[in-house]
Amino acid sequence: MIDPLVDWAGFALAVLLVEVTPGPNMAWLVTLTLSEGRGAGLKAVAGVALGLAVNAALSVIAASLILAQGPALTTAVSVLAAAMMVWLALEAWRDAGESSPTATPRRSGERHALAGFAINVLNPKSALFLITVMPQFVADGRPTMEQGLVLGAVSVGIATAIHGALVLAAEHARVALMAESRARIVRRVLALAMLGVAAWFLTKAFA
Template sequence: MIDIAGFALAVLLVELTPGPNMAWLVTLTLSEGRRAGLGAITGIALGLAANAALSVLAASLILAQDGGLAQGVSVLAAAMMTWLAWEAWRGSGESSPAATPRQSGQRHALAGFVINLLNPKAALFFITVMPQFIPDGRPSFVQGLAMAATSVIIATSIHLALVLGAERVRGVLMAESRARIVRRVLAIAMLGVAAWFLAKAFA
């Protein structure tokens, strides 16, 4: 049985981490209005969905060939979460797998779609982390799509909350001291998930 709750928690930890992705949506909404922000969200969601579907297809095909790959993927998943935790702790990069553009002159929906579709970090996240929440570590395409949909829904919900509450969350995201505390708390939680993946690999 798929551990949707566990996967959703892992996605939530990553998506809640303050970074350029959040700041871009808030700044865009405040400067150009909610319509621009919602347009960007639409592109981001479609790009994430397409990226996730392709990643799920790749993971299901690769892992179906050899069950022994599951251990290696677990180690890679642990490394992936550790990397995201390190970026969140430093605050010097986008911790979210869905990095978005910051050039406001671009057509926001198209830019959000293209950048998320071609984002290798998003693909690596799905390919390595998703199988950790499947009993045998070998997800079928249907199982993968269910988890991909869960991830996109969580990301889009957070993005909508940012755009609709841009004025209120600006103080948190733009105040580096507060954002640093949030990032570091979430980074520690991500390390906990990474440790679980590593333990699972050698269990």
């Protein structure tokens, strides 16, 4: 049964905006697949997905502990969520070079899955995004453990679907995502969308 207290579509859209912005995972998976084949890319996707899943579970536990402290912290989390989206928007707008293949980790053989896991389980950006943004899509701003875990699963599912699609169409994805002229336009459109989400979070915080 779908929980009516959760804005699933809104949360999915926020996650999608972040995940489709070219970044380290995308660049690594695309270049890895092009250089070592689809098998290597899919192993890396599995590792990334597992790392994100563990990261999400830990983030849900942290969010539950933080939000249980009272309404003042709930407002603070909304402000932090807005700040998080502004930060991501500025990163996308500046095109700071995160999508460069030379800036991403490279491993060989069976270590691709382990590398993907390690990079993402320790990724503070993923954790902070889920901790701050997830409560904005729950009616009272305090997701239960069950709601949090399902939202975390939605986030990981969207990310994995995008990563898998990149691997399965790596050559075309590289043309679309790595070309400088196109990447700049994509990043800036997404940056403006993220700023709109940040403004909405601030409105919620002080409503």
